Every structure is written in structure tokens, then in C-alpha cells.
Amino acid sequence: MRKLALNDEILLSIEKPARYIGGEVNSVMKDAGKVDIRFAMCFPDVYEIGESHLGIKILYDMFNRREDVWCERVYSPWMDLDKVMREKDIPLFALESQDAVRDFDFLGITIQFEMCYTNILQILELSGIPLHACDRSEKDPIVIGGGPCAYNPEPLADFFDIFYIGEGETVYDELLDVYKKYKSAGKSRKEFLEAAAQIEGLYVPRFYDAEYHEDGTLRSFTPNNPNAPEKIKKQVVLEVTDAPYPMKPVVPFIKATQDRVVLEIQRGCIRGCRFCQAGMIYRPTRERNVERLKEYARAMLKNTGHEEISLSSLSSSDYSELKELVLFLIDEFKERGINISLPSLRIDAFSLDVMSKVQDVRKSSLTFAPEAGSQRMRDVINKGLTEEDILEGAGQAFEGGWTKVKLYFMLGLPTETEEDMKEIARLSDRVARRYYEIPKDQRQGKCQITASSSFFVPKPFTPFQWASMYTAEEYMRRASVVKQEFQEQLNRKSLRYNWHDAQVTVLEGVIARGDRRIAKVIERAYRLGCLFDSWTESFRNDLWMQAFEETGVDIGFYNLRERRPDELFPWDFIDTGVKKTFLYKEWERAMQGVVTPNCRMQCSGCGAAGFGGGVCYEGQN
Amino acid sequence: MKARIKFRKYGALRFIGHLDVMRFFQKVMRRADIPIAFTGGFSPHMIMSFASPLGIGLSSEGEYFDIELTRPIDSEEAVRRMNEACVEGIEVISFRQIREEKKMTGMTILAGADYLVNVSRGAMPEDWEERFRGFMAQPEIKVIKQTKRNEKEVDIRSQIFCWELRKEGIYLQLAAGSSQNLKPDLVMETFCRFLGISEEEVRFSYCRLEMYAYSEEGKDLVTLESLGWDMEGEGE
Numbered sequence: 001m002r003k004l005a006l007n008d009e010i011l012l013s014i015e016k017p018a019r020y021i022g023g024e025v026n027s028v029m030k031d032a033g034k035v036d037i038r039f040a041m042c043f044p045d046v047y048e049i050g051e052s053h054l055g056i057k058i059l060y061d062m063f064n065r066r067e068d069v070w071c072e073r074v075y076s077p078w079m080d081l082d083k084v085m086r087e088k089d090i091p092l093f094a095l096e097s098q099d100a101v102r103d104f105d106f107l108g109i110t111i112q113f114e115m116c117y118t119n120i121l122q123i124l125e126l127s128g129i130p131l132h133a134c135d136r137s138e139k140d141p142i143v144i145g146g147g148p149c150a151y152n153p154e155p156l157a158d159f160f161d162i163f164y165i166g167e168g169e170t171v172y173d174e175l176l177d178v179y180k181k182y183k184s185a186g187k188s189r190k191e192f193l194e195a196a197a198q199i200e201g202l203y204v205p206r207f208y209d210a211e212y213h214e215d216g217t218l219r220s221f222t223p224n225n226p227n228a229p230e231k232i233k234k235q236v237v238l239e240v241t242d243a244p245y246p247m248k249p250v251v252p253f254i255k256a257t258q259d260r261v262v263l264e265i266q267r268g269c270i271r272g273c274r275f276c277q278a279g280m281i282y283r284p285t286r287e288r289n290v291e292r293l294k295e296y297a298r299a300m301l302k303n304t305g306h307e308e309i310s311l312s313s314l315s316s317s318d319y320s321e322l323k324e325l326v327l328f329l330i331d332e333f334k335e336r337g338i339n340i341s342l343p344s345l346r347i348d349a350f351s352l353d354v355m356s357k358v359q360d361v362r363k364s365s366l367t368f369a370p371e372a373g374s375q376r377m378r379d380v381i382n383k384g385l386t387e388e389d390i391l392e393g394a395g396q397a398f399e400g401g402w403t404k405v406k407l408y409f410m411l412g413l414p415t416e417t418e419e420d421m422k423e424i425a426r427l428s429d430r431v432a433r434r435y436y437e438i439p440k441d442q443r444q445g446k447c448q449i450t451a452s453s454s455f456f457v458p459k460p461f462t463p464f465q466w467a468s469m470y471t472a473e474e475y476m477r478r479a480s481v482v483k484q485e486f487q488e489q490l491n492r493k494s495l496r497y498n499w500h501d502a503q504v505t506v507l508e509g510v511i512a513r514g515d516r517r518i519a520k521v522i523e524r525a526y527r528l529g530c531l532f533d534s535w536t537e538s539f540r541n542d543l544w545m546q547a548f549e550e551t552g553v554d555i556g557f558y559n560l561r562e563r564r565p566d567e568l569f570p571w572d573f574i575d576t577g578v579k580k581t582f583l584y585k586e587w588e589r590a591m592q593g594v595v596t597p598n599c600r601m602q603c604s605g606c607g608a609a610g611f612g613g614g615v616c617y618e619g620q621n
Numbered sequence: 622m623k624a625r626i627k628f629r630k631y632g633a634l635r636f637i638g639h640l641d642v643m644r645f646f647q648k649v650m651r652r653a654d655i656p657i658a659f660t661g662g663f664s665p666h667m668i669m670s671f672a673s674p675l676g677i678g679l680s681s682e683g684e685y686f687d688i689e690l691t692r693p694i695d696s697e698e699a700v701r702r703m704n705e706a707c708v709e710g711i712e713v714i715s716f717r718q719i720r721e722e723k724k725m726t727g728m729t730i731l732a733g734a735d736y737l738v739n740v741s742r743g744a745m746p747e748d749w750e751e752r753f754r755g756f757m758a759q760p761e762i763k764v765i766k767q768t769k770r771n772e773k774e775v776d777i778r779s780q781i782f783c784w785e786l787r788k789e790g791i792y793l794q795l796a797a798g799s800s801q802n803l804k805p806d807l808v809m810e811t812f813c814r815f816l817g818i819s820e821e822e823v824r825f826s827y828c829r830l831e832m833y834a835y836s837e838e839g840k841d842l843v844t845l846e847s848l849g850w851d852m853e854g855e856g857e
Binding site for chain 1 (some may be wrong): 632633634635636637638641644645647648649650651652659663664665666667677678706708709710741742824826
């Protein structure tokens with residue numbers, strides 16, 4: 001029987017002990033003595049969140065296909081166990097073997113959002129691995145980071161040995177082979193990292209130096225080791241259909257956030273919304289073959305026993321075989337009590353038809369993401385959705401029996417005026433008006449329009465990477481402008497408005513476009529007790545502000561400053577395939593309110609065609 | 622047609638709560654392709670009912686749940702397929718057909734359960750065995766029981782059907798079911814108070830061994846498993 005790292009008494013004293021015991025269906029057990037490489041794969045948040053992440057499932061499966069590698073999972077111990085582990089000096093362990101992470105060869109950490117950075121330090125510290133990569137010894141694991149936030153790895157540069165930039169399916173095998181060779185030859189950590197730095201897509205921060213101008217902006221960013229290339233090229237899988245996909249994902253005992261089979265139907269997005277990082281860094285758009293996806297659905301449902309299946313991608317309506325796939329899923333599985341969870345789709349006759357088949361119309365709600373209230377603002381952000389689309393879609397839905405609509409907006413977008421803010425309330429009201437156009441005897445009571453806004457955070461590698469942000473107070477003022485305008489609306493009793501807190505927005509802003517000097521703020525905040533910052537109940541803005549003060553880092557420099565067109569950004573050494581000149585051209589077009597057609601309508605020459613595949617070459621055999 | 626499944630729960634799986642065990646078996650049914658019936662309605666769910674929830678931390682040699690089948694399945698085959706779809710910590714022991722009447726489901730007919738208790742931390746006083754005999758020799762053992770609304774005094778002695786000091790631990794046969802239900806930790810807590818030692822001094826581990834219903838004739842306890850019979854053939 002597997003021996004657990006935590007004794008019964010501890011397990012009985014903490015919340016949800018099932019988070020820490022491993023042994024789930026499809027978790028992979030191997031003989032530690034018979035593998036060459038032990039890899040701990042970590043999502044730095046609580047089990048239920050981490051266990052829902054597709055990227056980790058893909059890599060876990062891919063690594064474990066190799067006989068010489070045993071990949072195990074690690075998540076953040078929740079606050080209750082964190083305390084116990086510190087008190088009793090229990091080292092962080094991997095779920096499968098329950099062995100200490102510090103004895104592994106690699107600790108891989110996926111970095112999905114900025115507010116998990118203090119959790120990364122928790123993982124390192126509880127593992128007993130020095131926080132700073134430069135302090136690590138030959139026996140410490142190699143700490144490697146990946147995921148969307150690795151596209152600006154600089155705020156975390158001090159804490160990682162390697163960053164993997166791009167999609168994990170391409171060069172991990174090469175990295176593991178090199179590691180095996182170096183390990184058996186008894187080479188040093190430094191020698192291994194020098195070899196790793198030569199693999200395309202891998203960034204070893206210690207081999208680079210950043211220098212700054214007097215005004216604080218970056219002057220230069222240059223390799224200090226002959227093995228480190230000047231530019232790091234983003235990794236892309238061109239044939240996504242043939243890329244490994246986990247047929248037997250782990251089935252958690254406790255309910256994970258995603259307690260279902262997930263089919264990734266495509267990568268990338270053709271739309272080119274100017275605020276959206278995913279839409280730029282995952283270019284070019286690549287689709288998975290629909291017949292292959294059908295096979296996956298069958299096999300994965302059989303192997304997991306899940307009662308629900310969902311589709312995953314950006315802008316799923318753009319997947320060319322969507323209709324074929326959705327109808328197949330309904331025909332094949334609906335009768336067997338399998339729920340089909342639809343992604344948010346463009347509202348039209350087809351999507352309304354399938355929605356009415358798979359969900360209870362009376363209970364479910366319709367979702368639109370206009371992102372901005374006015375057409376002017378939507379043109380600035382290049383969101384193709386028009387007011388006519390929304391009212392037409394909502395109208396069809398209302399006539400089909402739906403009464404609930406959710407609308408998602410952003411506030412604090414570049415060039416935003418009072419008018420633009422108020423239009424959020426007015427547009428919501430026009431949706432409600434469309435409902436009340438239906439004769440009273442044909443509609444079902446009141447409608448419920450829920451508008452939510454989040455504050456816009458400029459991200460690297462987007463046209464808005466030059467945009468300046470606002471203070472927390474200004475964000476809240478903007479939300480109150482919207483709130484007040486909602487009170488003015490005719491159908492205010494059918495409208496609801498929710499907005500997010502602005503404090504997190506400010507922090508995300510600093511970290512998203514931060515440089516190496518942000519590391520000390522993160523470390524200080526962690527030392528002051530910040531942890532699980534993405535959880536409202538544990539977020540401590542006062543401690544973060546104290547950390548900025550104590551480290552002398554100015555939030556204004558990162559958030560409020562205008563960035564020059566030719567400014568060297570901390571992340572510019574990464575080549576995502578999308579050219580900075582294209583991004584700047586898009587920034588200028590945004591300022592003029594000019595929209596740019598999507599990739600299928602007309603190529604805008606962003607540079608992603610350089611990868612040699614995907615949507616850029618569709619219809620050209 | 623109805624079937625009753627008996628299973629063991631041990632090791633790390635002791636830390637999986639009752640609701641998650643239910644979810645676990647729903648997924649086992651699908652992985653093992655057991656022809657289980659669903660309720661109607663917009664979101665159908667499997668027809669499955671557990672005899673008695675097992676608390677977190679307890680192991681068991683005799684857990685039960687009943688299901689509704691759409692067609693017969695060979696018992697041996699069903700046990701094999703379910704175990705292939707299980708993990709270490711849960712083992713299906715039997716899969717038997719039971720009578721159709723609603724009043725025969727495990728939850729309704731449950732009358733008693735066996736437990737084995739062991740000291741998991743700390744030590745009992747040397748003369749504890751003798752004192753345990755004395756504890757049990759009392760005609761009544763009054764305990765304040767917390768219910769949802771208020772607290773009331775009950776006699777737990779009458780709910781202890783049987784006890785024995787065995788080599789492998791303290792054996793208790795306790796009342797179980799909807800009319801009266803006694804948990805083994807309440808017995809041990811009360812005994813500790815009887816001994817005059819605090820709950821912190823000694824901790825116990827509990828294993829549920831078996832669950833019973835009253836036999837049709839009257840007052841004998843028969844295992845829930847014995848009320849079913851093996852199905853043969855018609856497996857794929």
C-alpha cells in the first residue's frame with residue numbers, strides 16, 4: 001500500500017484531505033528506482049484549480065509516455081496545511097509517490113496568472129529549495145517555468161533556472177535527453193544550463209544582464225554567456241492533430257473546477273482583439289481534425305467515467321467543424337446521460353438550437369462579451385461584435401424562451417471617455433428593451449440582464465502593450481459612473497451591474513509589464529505573508545503596498561507612464577512570431593478607431609506566417 | 622431489477638468523504654459499463670442509494686449500496702469489471718441481485734453495524750480491559766446527544782447489541798439505521814470519560830466490519846449481503 005506523506009492526525013485536521021493523497025484513477029505510478037528522471041509538475045494553486053488545467057494534463061501524459069521519466073503532480077497546500085507543514089517541518093511532496101519534491105530532478109511550474117506568484121515562492125520554500133536560482137546547489141531540482149506568464153518571465157527571473165517559452169510539446173523531449181546525458185556524465189548544473197540555453201525556446205535568465213536608463217526604462221538586455229542566444233523563439237506545434245493528447249486524464253476524487261472531459265478543438269484565435277494576449281501569442285490559429293476529436297471524446301469518456309464533456313479553445317465559433325462536432329456529441333452521448341457543456345458561442349440559429357438541446361432554457365443564461373459599451377470603443381479594441389449582432393442574437397434567444405443574459409465588459413480601456421462608460425449601461429438597457437418588445441402574453445415575466453465589468457490590464461505582446469493604466473481610485477470612479485448610469489435606465493429593475501475590485505488590477509498591471517526589479521517586491525510581499533492572492537479571502541492589498549514601499553518600487557513607473565514607441569520592453573528578447581512593428585501599427589490603428597480584419601478575411605501580415613502553418617496557409621495546398 | 626454492491630474502503634481512501642465516494646462510484650459505473658438505470662427529467666442521474674455514510678477517517682470491510690439495473694449482468698463479471706475500474710483503497714466484494722420491493726433497500730432495512738476499534742495514538746491505562754467490562758456491565762449509559770435542534774439524553778447501552786475484547790481490537794455491534802444509530806466514536810468517547818482520561822490522551826481508529834438488517838422472521842441480524850443472490854450469465 002502507498003505510504004502517505006501526511007499522518008492520519010494531520011489529514012483529519014485539515015480541510016479536504018483528498019487534495020493531498022494522490023492515488024486517483026489514471027494517476028501514473030512507476031518504480032522510482034527504474035526511471036532516470038523524476039519530474040514534479042506544479043500548478044501553484046489549490047488542487048481543485050490545478051487539477052482542472054489542461055496544459056498540465058497534456059505534459060503529464062506526454063512525460064509519462066517515456067519509460068525513463070516519472071512525472072508527478074504538485075499543488076499549493078491550502079493555508080491550513082501550509083501552517084502545519086511549516087510548524088512540523090514537513091517538506092512539500094508530490095502526490096503520486098508522496099516523496100519530497102526537493103529530491104526530484106525537475107520542478108516544473110506552470111504560470112497561468114500574475115496573482116499566483118507568491119504561491120510559487122511558497123512551493124519553493126516548502127520544498128526546501130532556495131528561492132533564488134543563483135543560490136541553488138547541485139542537488140536541488142532544476143526549476144523550470146512555462147505557460148502564458150512566461151511570455152514576460154522577468155519579474156520571476158531570479159526564481160527560475162529555465163523558462164520554456166511556448167507550447168510544451170516541442171522541445172521537452174530534447175531537454176530531458178540532454179539532462180539525462182549530463183546527469184550520467186556527472187556534469188555540473190551550470191554545464192547543463194548552458195546546454196539547455198542552446199535549445200530553441202528555452203530561456204536561462206542567469207545568462208542575461210539587464211541594464212537600465214536613468215529614467216528607469218530598459219537600456220539593454222544582453223546575453224552574458226556565449227551559449228545563450230540573443231532572441232528566444234516561441235515554440236509552436238504546427239500539426240496539432242498529431243500532437244500528444246491525454247486519453248486517460250486523472251480523475252480527481254473531489255470535485256475539481258473542471259470535473260469533465262475537455263476537448264481542445266483548436267489553438268490560437270483569428271480575431272485579433274487588441275487587448276487580448278492569448279489572441280496574439282498563440283498565433284497562428286490551428287485546428288484539430290474533427291474525426292480525431294470524435295475518437296478522443298469516446299475514449300476519454302470511457303477512460304474517465306465523466307458525465308460531462310466540454311470543448312476548449314478561444315473563440316470556439318470560429319472552429320470550422322464546430323457544427324459537425326457538436327451534433328456528433330449530442331447524438332452520440334446525450335442519451336447516455338452525458339452532459340454537453342458548450343463553450344460560449346456566437347449567438348445564431350445554430351447555437352440557439354444546440355443550446356436548447358443540451359441545457360434547460362428556463363434556467364440557463366445567454367452570454368455575450370461585447371467588452372465595450374460603445375461601437376467607437378469596440379472599434380478601438382478591434383472587437384468585431386456589433387450592437388446589431390447583440391440585439392439580434394438576444395432577440396432570437398428571447399423568442400426561444402431565454403430570459404437571462406450575461407454581458408461582459410472591460411473598463412479603463414485606452415481612449416475611454418465618460419460616454420463610452422455610460423454606453424455599458426445603455427447597451428444593457430437596449431437588450432432589456434428588446435425583451436419587452438415581445439408581447440406580454442408571449443414572454444415569461446421579467447428578463448434579467450447581468451452586466452459585469454473587469455478592469456483592463458495591458459499585456460505584453462499585444463497592441464495595447466504601450467497603453468498606460470490608471471490608479472485604483474480612478475478605476476473605482478469609472479465603475480461608479482457606470483453604476484450611476486444604470487440607475488438612469490428605463491429597465492433598471494431588470495438590470496444588474498457587478499464590477500471587480502481595482503486593487504488586484506493595479507498589481508496585475510505592475511507584474512504583467514514588470515521587469516527584473518519586481519522580483520524583490522514579490523519576495524517581500526511573500527515574506528510579509530501574502531499567499532493565494534487570487535483568492536478574495538486571502539488577498540492582502542495592504543501588505544502588497546507595504547512591500548512596494550519597503551522595496552522602493554514605484555507603481556506609477558509601471559502603470560501610469562506613457563511608453564515611448566521605440567521603448568525597449570523587458571520581454572522584447574522573446575520572439576513570438578508576431579512582430580513588434582505589427583503590434584505598433586495595430587496600436588496606431590486603435591488610436592484612430594480603425595478595425596483590422598480577422599485572419600480568415602484578410603492576412604494583416606503580423607508575422608506568424610513565418611511558422612509555416614495554421615490559418616496562414618489555409619486553402620493553399 | 623435491483624442489485625446490491627458490497628465493497629471495502631481502506632488506506633488512503635479513508636480520507637474520501639461520502640459524497641465523493643458516491644461520485645467515485647458513478648464514474649466507476651461508466652468506466653465498467655454497468656447497465657445502471659437513470660432517473661428521467663432534464664438532468665438524469667443514476668439510481669443509486671447507499672446504506673449508510675461512512676465518516677472520514679474510517680475504514681470499512683462492509684460498505685453497501687443498491688442500484689437499479691436496466692438488464693441483468695453476471696455477478697462475477699460485474700465484480701471483475703468494477704474492480705478493474707477502481708483504485709487501491711476501494712475493492713468491490715460482491716454484486717448481487719436483491720428483491721424488487723422499495724422497502725428492501727439497504728438504507729431502509731439497516732438495523733446494525735459491526736465495528737473494530739483500536740488505539741491509534743497514546744495508551745490506555747493498564748486496567749482498561751477490566752474497566753471496559755465494568756463500563757459495559759452498567760444497566761444504562763446515559764449520554765447527551767446533540768441533534769440539529771436541541772440536545773437530548775439517550776441511553777446508548779441499549780444500542781450496543783454486542784461487544785467483545787478481541788485480539789485484533791475492541792469489537793462492537795451497534796444499532797444503525799434511521800430509527801436509532803450509534804456511532805462507535807461516541808461509545809469510545811463515553812468510555813474515556815468513564816475512565817477519567819481526556820480525549821487528547823488517546824486516539825482511536827475505527828473499522829466498520831459489516832452491516833445488518835433484521836431477518837424476516839424477527840429479531841436475528843442478517844448481513845445485507847445475505848439478502849441478495851448471485852446473478853449468472855447474460856454478461857457480455
